[in-house]
Amino acid sequence: MLRFVAKRIGLSILTLFLVSVIVFIMTSIMPGDIAKQVLGRDATPEAFELWNKEKGFDKPLVVQYGRWIGGVMTGNLGTSLKYEMPVSEILGPAASKSAQLAIVALLIIAPVSILGGVVAAMNRGKKIDRALTVGGLSAAVIPEFVWAVVLILLFGVAVEAFPVYAFPEEENPNLISSVYHLILPSIALLFVLFGYISRITRAGVVEALDSDYMRTAVLKGLSIRVAVVRHVLRNALLPTIAVIATQVPYLAGGLIAIERVFNYPGFGNILLAAVIARDFPLLQTAVFLIGVVIVSFQLIADILFAVLNPRIRQRVTE
Amino acid sequence: MSATPTLELRNLEVAYTVRGIDRQVLRDVSFSIAPGEAYGLVGESGCGKSTAAFAAMRYLPRNGKITKGSILFEGDDIVSISEAEVSRLRRSAISMVYQNPSTALNPTIRVGKQIAEVFELNGFSSDEAMTEAQEALTKVQIADPARVMRRYVHQLSGGMAQRVVIAMALASNPRLLVMDEPTTGLDATVEAEVLDLVRELRRDTGTSVLFISHNLGVIRHMCDRVGVLYAGVLVEEGATTELFDNPSHPYTVGLLRCIPRGGLHKSTDRLDTIPGTPPALGTNLLGCVFADRCALVDDKCRSQQPQMVTISGSHVARCFHSDKAKDLPRSVEKIEFAPQHEAGASNLGETLLDVSHLSKVFTQDGHKVRVINDVSLRLGVGETLGLVGESGSGKTTIAKLVLGLTPPEEGGVISLDGKGLAQTLNRRDVQDVGAMQIVFQNPDQALNRRHSVTRIVARAVERLRSFSLRKAIERAHELLSGMRVESTLHSVRPMQLSGGLKQRVAIARAFAGAPQIVVCDEPTSALDVSVQAAILNLLVDLQKQDKTSFIFISHDLGVVRYISDRIAVLYLGRVVEFGTSQRVFSGPFHPYTEALLSSVPKIDGSIRRRIPLTGVVPSPSNPPSGCVLNPRCPRKEGSGYESLCESEEPNLTEVEPGHFMRCHLPIEKLKQLQN
Numbered sequence: 001m002l003r004f005v006a007k008r009i010g011l012s013i014l015t016l017f018l019v020s021v022i023v024f025i026m027t028s029i030m031p032g033d034i035a036k037q038v039l040g041r042d043a044t045p046e047a048f049e050l051w052n053k054e055k056g057f058d059k060p061l062v063v064q065y066g067r068w069i070g071g072v073m074t075g076n077l078g079t080s081l082k083y084e085m086p087v088s089e090i091l092g093p094a095a096s097k098s099a100q101l102a103i104v105a106l107l108i109i110a111p112v113s114i115l116g117g118v119v120a121a122m123n124r125g126k127k128i129d130r131a132l133t134v135g136g137l138s139a140a141v142i143p144e145f146v147w148a149v150v151l152i153l154l155f156g157v158a159v160e161a162f163p164v165y166a167f168p169e170e171e172n173p174n175l176i177s178s179v180y181h182l183i184l185p186s187i188a189l190l191f192v193l194f195g196y197i198s199r200i201t202r203a204g205v206v207e208a209l210d211s212d213y214m215r216t217a218v219l220k221g222l223s224i225r226v227a228v229v230r231h232v233l234r235n236a237l238l239p240t241i242a243v244i245a246t247q248v249p250y251l252a253g254g255l256i257a258i259e260r261v262f263n264y265p266g267f268g269n270i271l272l273a274a275v276i277a278r279d280f281p282l283l284q285t286a287v288f289l290i291g292v293v294i295v296s297f298q299l300i301a302d303i304l305f306a307v308l309n310p311r312i313r314q315r316v317t318e
Numbered sequence: 319m320s321a322t323p324t325l326e327l328r329n330l331e332v333a334y335t336v337r338g339i340d341r342q343v344l345r346d347v348s349f350s351i352a353p354g355e356a357y358g359l360v361g362e363s364g365c366g367k368s369t370a371a372f373a374a375m376r377y378l379p380r381n382g383k384i385t386k387g388s389i390l391f392e393g394d395d396i397v398s399i400s401e402a403e404v405s406r407l408r409r410s411a412i413s414m415v416y417q418n419p420s421t422a423l424n425p426t427i428r429v430g431k432q433i434a435e436v437f438e439l440n441g442f443s444s445d446e447a448m449t450e451a452q453e454a455l456t457k458v459q460i461a462d463p464a465r466v467m468r469r470y471v472h473q474l475s476g477g478m479a480q481r482v483v484i485a486m487a488l489a490s491n492p493r494l495l496v497m498d499e500p501t502t503g504l505d506a507t508v509e510a511e512v513l514d515l516v517r518e519l520r521r522d523t524g525t526s527v528l529f530i531s532h533n534l535g536v537i538r539h540m541c542d543r544v545g546v547l548y549a550g551v552l553v554e555e556g557a558t559t560e561l562f563d564n565p566s567h568p569y570t571v572g573l574l575r576c577i578p579r580g581g582l583h584k585s586t587d588r589l590d591t592i593p594g595t596p597p598a599l600g601t602n603l604l605g606c607v608f609a610d611r612c613a614l615v616d617d618k619c620r621s622q623q624p625q626m627v628t629i630s631g632s633h634v635a636r637c638f639h640s641d642k643a644k645d646l647p648r649s650v651e652k653i654e655f656a657p658q659h660e661a662g663a664s665n666l667g668e669t670l671l672d673v674s675h676l677s678k679v680f681t682q683d684g685h686k687v688r689v690i691n692d693v694s695l696r697l698g699v700g701e702t703l704g705l706v707g708e709s710g711s712g713k714t715t716i717a718k719l720v721l722g723l724t725p726p727e728e729g730g731v732i733s734l735d736g737k738g739l740a741q742t743l744n745r746r747d748v749q750d751v752g753a754m755q756i757v758f759q760n761p762d763q764a765l766n767r768r769h770s771v772t773r774i775v776a777r778a779v780e781r782l783r784s785f786s787l788r789k790a791i792e793r794a795h796e797l798l799s800g801m802r803v804e805s806t807l808h809s810v811r812p813m814q815l816s817g818g819l820k821q822r823v824a825i826a827r828a829f830a831g832a833p834q835i836v837v838c839d840e841p842t843s844a845l846d847v848s849v850q851a852a853i854l855n856l857l858v859d860l861q862k863q864d865k866t867s868f869i870f871i872s873h874d875l876g877v878v879r880y881i882s883d884r885i886a887v888l889y890l891g892r893v894v895e896f897g898t899s900q901r902v903f904s905g906p907f908h909p910y911t912e913a914l915l916s917s918v919p920k921i922d923g924s925i926r927r928r929i930p931l932t933g934v935v936p937s938p939s940n941p942p943s944g945c946v947l948n949p950r951c952p953r954k955e956g957s958g959y960e961s962l963c964e965s966e967e968p969n970l971t972e973v974e975p976g977h978f979m980r981c982h983l984p985i986e987k988l989k990q991l992q993n
Contacts, residue, residue, distance in 0.1 A: 212421040219375055220436055220486070221409030223402070230435075234426050310426055310470040 001306070008302050012295045019291040020072075024065050027280040027287070055081070068284060078281040082273070087285050090270060095289070097167070098266040102252035104179055105186035110244055113194045114237065117201025121236075122228065124206060133202070136195030145257035147188040152261070155184060165263050185262050189255070193247055200243045204236035211235070238309055245301030249294035322393040323350035324494050324526035325374055330387035332369055332378065332550075334599070340385070341600025343369050345550045345607075347387075351494070356520065356527040358541030358558070360534060360573075362846035364596060366550040367530045371498045374528060375414055376404045391494070409439045413487035417499035419479035423471040429482045430455075430467030436489035454485040459515060461933075475934065476709075477508035481515070488519060498530045505708040506873060507931050510917035513540060514928070532846065534577065538562050539919035543632075546570050549596050549607040555626075556633030562923060564644070566635040568612045571646045576851035578880035579921050583899065584702075584858045589851035589880070593649045595816060606637070613647045614639045650855060669736075670867050671697040671835055676719055676730040678712075678891075687939040690715050690726075690891040694970075697835065697884070700865040704882030704899065706875060706914065710935055712891040713871045717837045720869065721754055722746055734834065752782035752831020759840035761820035765812040765827075771798065772808045775826045782831030797826040801856060818849035825856065829866075837869045842877060854881055875918055879903050887911045890938055890946045893970055897977035906989040908979050909953040945982065953991055957983055 039047055052058050056067065071078055077087035120132040139147075156164035162184045173181075208214060209232060217227040256268035267286065274283040332344040344366045351357040359367045372378055373389060376396055388395045391407065416422040424432060430451050437447035448467070455463035458481040471479055480500060487495060497516070501509040513536065520527060531537050537544055537558070544561050546554040546569065554567040565571045575590035582589070594611040597603065605620040606612070612619065618638055626634040637643060678690040690712045697703045705713045718724045720732060722743035732739045734753060740746045758764040765774055775794035779785055785793060798808055801822040812820050821841060828836050838857070842850035858881065860866055872878045878885065885902040887895040887910060895908035902911060909929075916929040931950045936942055942949050944964040954963050959982045970978050973985040981988070 212416065212418060213424040215377070216416070216422045216483075216486075217424070219377055219408055219414050221405045221407075221439055221490070222435075223405055231424050231427070235424070308426065311472050 004306060005303060008299055012299045015295050016288075016291060019295070020069055020288055021065070023284055023287045023291065024068065025061075027284045028061060028064075068281075072285060072288065077285045080274075080279055080282040082277040082279040082282070087282050090282060091267070091286060091289065094265060094267045094270045097264065098252050098255075098268070100178065101182055101185060101255070101258075101264065101266060102248060104182040105189045105251050106244070106248065108183075108186045109190045109193050109197065109247075112190060113197035114201050114240060116194060117198035117240070118205050118228075118233075118236075120198065121202045121205035121209060124209075129202075132198060133195075136198050138195075139191040140193070140195035142191070143257070144188045144192045144255070145261050147191045148185060148258055148261040151184050151188055167262075167264050185255075185258050185264070188258060189251065197240065197243055197247070201236065201240045204239050205232060208232040208236040234308065238305060241304055241308070242301050245297045245304070248297045249290065252293055321353055323390070324353050324355075324392060325528060326350035326390040326393075327370070327374070328388045328390065330370075330373065330389060331385045332366075332373055333383060333385045334379065335381045335383070336599070339600070340383075342385070343382075343550050343599060344373070345603075347547075347550070347552050349545050349552060349555060351526045351528060353493070353526055354520075354524045355543065356529055356541045358529045358531065358537040358544040359547055360531060360537050360544060361547035362532060362573075362596065362848065364549075364599070365547045367532075367547055368498055369550075370547070371414070371496050371528060371530050374494070374496055375408065375412060409436075410490050411492055412494045412496065413490055413492040415480070415483050415487050415495065415497040415500045417502050419483045420471055420474070420476060422483055423479060425471055428468055428470060429474070430469075433467075433482065433486045433489055436486055440490060450489070451485075454489050455482070457488070457519070458482075458485045460485075475508075476504050477512060480504065480508075480512055484512075484515065484519070488523070488525075491523070492525060494526045494528065496528045496530075499532065500529075501536060502531070502533070506875065506914060506917045507708060509536070510919070510928055511930070513919065516540065533919075534562075534573065534847075535579075535919040535921045538921055538923055546573075549601075549603075551607045551636065553608065553637070554633075554635040556629065557631070559923060560630065560633050562921070564629065564633070566629045566633070566640040566643045567608075567637045568614055568639070568643050568646050569608050570635075571643050572611075572649075573847060574921065575648075576847045577921060578851075578854065578876045581903070582876075582880050584854075584881050587880075588650055588858075589855055590648045590650050591851045591855065592848035608637075613649060614642055650851075668699045669696050670699045670701075670734065671695075671720070672731075672733045672736075673716075673720060674731050676716065676732070677727040678715055678719060678724065679727055682939065685939050687937075688891060688941075689938050690719065693888075693891070693893055695886055695893070695896070697867050697869065699834075700861060700867060701883040702861065702868040702870050702881050704878035704885045705869065705871045705888060706873070706878050706885060707888035708914075708935060709873070710890075710938070711888040713888055714839055715891075716888075717756065717839055717869060717871060720835075721756060721837060722751075748782060748784065748831075753834045754837065755828035755831060755833045755835075756837040756839060757821070757824050757828045757841045759843050761812070761817065761824045761844075764824050765820060767811060767813055770809050770811060771803065771815070771823050774812070774823060775830055778827045778830035794826070794830070797829055798823065800829075800860075801826045816849075817845050818852060821845065821849075821853055822856065825853075825860075829860070829864075832864075833866060835867045835869065837871070839871045840873065841870075843872065843874070850877070857881065875915060887914070890936065890941060892946060892980065893978070894947065894980045895978065896970065897974075901974065901977045906985055906992055908981055909951050909983075909988070910947050912992060913952050945980075953983060953988065957987065957991070959983055 039051060056064060068078060077091065079085065080087050080090055083090060116132050116136065120129040123129045152164050155161045163181050165181065167181060214227060214231055217231040218224065222230070255266065256272055258264070259266045259268040271283070271286050274286060328348050330344055330347045331342060333340040333342045347370060349357065359370060361367050369382070373384065384397055388397050391412065396404065396407065423429060430448060433451035433454055434444065434447035437450045438444060442450060452463050452467055455466055460466050460478060460481050466478065466482070474482065501512050504512065517540065529537065529541050541558050544556065544558050545552050546567065548569045554561065554565070554570050561570070565574055572590065572592040576592065578589060592611050597607065597610065605622055606624050609615045609619045624636050624638050626636050627640050628634050629640060635643070674694040676690055676693045677688065680687045680689055693716060695703065705716060707713055719726050719730070722739065722741065725741040734750065739750055743751060772791060772794050775797055776787070776790040779793045780787060780790040795805065795808060799805060803819060803822050803826065807815065807819065812823060815823065842853050845853065854877065857868065861868065870878060870881055879899055882899045885897065885899050886893050887902065887908060889910050895902055895911050907915065913929045913931045916926050920926065929952045931952065933950050936949065944966055945951070945968055948954055948963040951963065954960055962982045968980050968982045970980045973979045
């Protein structure tokens with residue numbers, strides 16, 4: 001097990017290194033001259049040169065990369081060109097906001113989708129199964145921001161049950177208020193992910209229901225319900241866990257459209273602003289951090305998978 | 319006699335709904351099992367055996383339903399009782415053991431916990447249940463039950479997993495135990511152990527057993543009474559010995575004749591078959607179900623359904639002509655051949671394949687595992703070399719090495735017709751590739767589902783013979799017709815064919831390149847015995863006609879004995895005995911061969927004392943020192959050779975002309991011990 005984890009972590013680090021290189025190169029070759037935007041069109045060539053020198057942009061790319069990645073690893077995320085403040089101070093609060101949204105969304109999406117999948121599987125072929133499957137898939141083809149607008153119109157404007165902003169206006173909002181504000185965006189995300197996650201769950205549960213060990217459980221004298229809880233779920237949810245883990249970065253890594261619709265100061269808004277302003281120290285770091293989140297959750301999913309599945313666990317210990 | 323039967327099926331009819339139509343799978347089936355009795359149900363696949371078993375558990379597939387009749391458990395009808403009551407019965411009175419133990423156990427729960435669950439259902443606290451579970455494992459004679467408790471199913475061998483399932487089934491002290499093919503898929507030695515265990519447990523507990531098997535030998539060995547099912551109809555029933563010795567339904571007679579047994583050999587005997595195929599699921603029948611395949615059929619059989627006729631005592635058969643059944647005309651002519659090879663002779667025909675010093679080392683999690691250890695074999699033109707041994711003995715790996723699918727270690731030489739072959743397939747030329755082909759166990763997986771039968775064969779002809787497409791197709795048709803695949807079936811996909819026909823297509827494919835050697839890896843293991851007989855006949859015909867040689871791998875010793883001229887017995891990647899079929903099977907035997915042979919239940923009911931192999935097959939990554947068999951050897955103790963056996967590995971030596979053995983005990987000693 002330890003070897004397995006060590007190997008996975010090693011691979012994750014390698015992946016992140018490649019991500020950092022790609023991100024760096026891509027942001028560096030982005031069109032548009034940042035110096036022009038900062039100093040204005042009329043600045044003298046000497047001023048440009050001086051500015052570039054001051055920021056270190058005259059150095060070879062390799063040196064620039066080394067400085068950047070070295071900084072990232074030691075906690076110095078660099079300085080934003082546009083805001084002229086440390087990147088960490090910009091990204092920190094945004095990441096925290098995005099994480100809050102992701103957590104609330106996940107707490108709603110995971111149980112609801114899994115329950116939907118289980119219910120569909122246990123009523124395989126019946127009307128409720130078809131309704132959940134077809135409904136889930138239909139909902140998923142509509143983008144989250146359209147759902148967001150619809151939900152705002154229905155529950156924010158027409159019924160006024162939920163706030164139309166995802167972010168409480170008062171200072172130091174309490175937990176309940178924060179969560180309450182995040183419910184509408186979470187539901188919009190639920191509509192998008194429900195079909196996908198519940199379908200994977202349904203497939204897993206159907207397979208487990210048809211399995212020989214489920215037959216054994218029933219023929220031992222367990223009621224169907226108990227047999228499902230004890231024997232089906234653990235096996236059936238393995239693929240679901242993997243799928244959910246891969247969706248977490250999507251939730252946490254900048255839901256640009258949702259954040260804009262709900263006016264939420266999360267990661268997505270920062271990303272968008274950084275792209276528009278060609279603020280590449282900010283952009284590089286932000287994209288790289290999203291990469292870190294994605295890779296970390298993939299790692300967590302892999303390890304969780306191994307913990308739940310003795311076959312994988314054993315193979316890696318032997 | 320008036321005791322209430324433990325289980326009684328009365329005029330039971332079960333139907334499966336397929337595409338909205340009810341198709342009958344059990345037709346008016348009645349039988350009963352007395353307390354303490356073991357009742358066997360035999361028949362080929364699709365005849366309704368398992369349906370009857372699951373009906374007795376009141377557990378039918380989602381599309382299955384009982385349309386008529388009743389199932390009585392200890393006199394009470396269980397067809398109409400509620401699901402909760404059925405659960406109560408399953409918890410306390412009826413248990414089941416399944417065909418495939420490794421999938422019947424939950425892969426993510428420790429097996430101890432799964433057994434304990436049954437005790438918990440019966441009111442034990444969870445600690446008590448765990449203690450009881452360990453006790454249950456002790457009862458099924460598992461070594462080190464405390465450790466097995468903590469295992470997951472993938473860490474158990476097939477035999478251990480089946481013991482766990484049996485322990486689980488017996489945990490509730492059931493009055494009825496339903497066993498559905500409990501030893502199918504297990505090695506012969508393990509099968510024998512499991513069967514012995516079941517007999518012992520039955521003696522101790524007095525449980526009634528419903529025993530389902532396609533293996534007539536196993537049924538004869540295990541059951542007091544037997545029912546023969548055909549197409550959902552019980553066609554014959556009687557006390558085991560009486561029914562086997564005096565079969566009175568043409569189907570039973572045919573089944574018994576299909577089986578290669580009692581020393582039948584291809585050189586002198588041709589297997590009989592049952593022509594045709596069973597009626598499709600749910601066909602409406604006017605007359606006798608077996609009429610279409612029966613050699614005694616007349617107009618009455620086709621228009622009227624026969625009733626059970628008493629043969630003697632409780633022996634009944636559903637046939638108008640039961641008195642003539644014994645003289646059922648053979649469907650395959652019995653051809654007398656002059657024996658080609660004199661028994662015991664060393665006159666191996668002209669050597670075709672010469673394999674010497676073949677070894678193979680696999681790396682498993684960083685450890686080197688020697689799965690094949692210095693194997694040398696020879697195969698003559700037009701001969702069959704049978705490879706036998708328990709699973710893991712290296713049979714398939716040898717086949718793979720010979721075919722070039724995996725390269726041998728340094729020093730291994732494979733030569734065909736005196737010419738050395740490249741060690742891997744991609745370095746062999748087309749001719750060499752065509753010269754050696756393979757037929758797999760499972761034709762479903764070996765044939766491309768998306769291609770037509772003709773295309774599958776023609777493609778192989780095109781590649782191996784460099785024919786033009788048109789000529790290849792022509793040749794494919796010839797080959798398929800030669801395998802007796804009707805021309806109307808040449809354009810269909812494999813899915814539309816029965817198992818036997820699929821295997822014929824696979825054989826046609828193997829013969830596409832006019833091979834000199836065809837490796838047959840368990841080619842009939844997935845087939846019914848009547849189909850198996852037809853396939854074996856076909857292989858023998860092809861061999862005679864084209865002088866093709868076979869390397870034949872099978873766990874069924876009867877089959878291997880029938881078709882092979884030479885036999886190599888393998889244990890832990892080593893040849894422990896090698897010789898003519900006659901020699902190897904008539905003895906004196908290598909102790910391992912002896913144990914293997916003695917573990918096969920005989921259809922003729924003759925009892926041979928089982929020579930048990932103790933313990934489990936050791937891991938090839940850590941083979942025992944000395945003779946690899948020594949920790950399990952049935953002949954080591956008291957032979958006077960113990961210290962030699964434990965310290966030195968014996969060589970393969972010629973003990974008689976043409977008979978090689980890897981054993982320290984001299985042949986006279988073995989002869990004396992084995993008498």
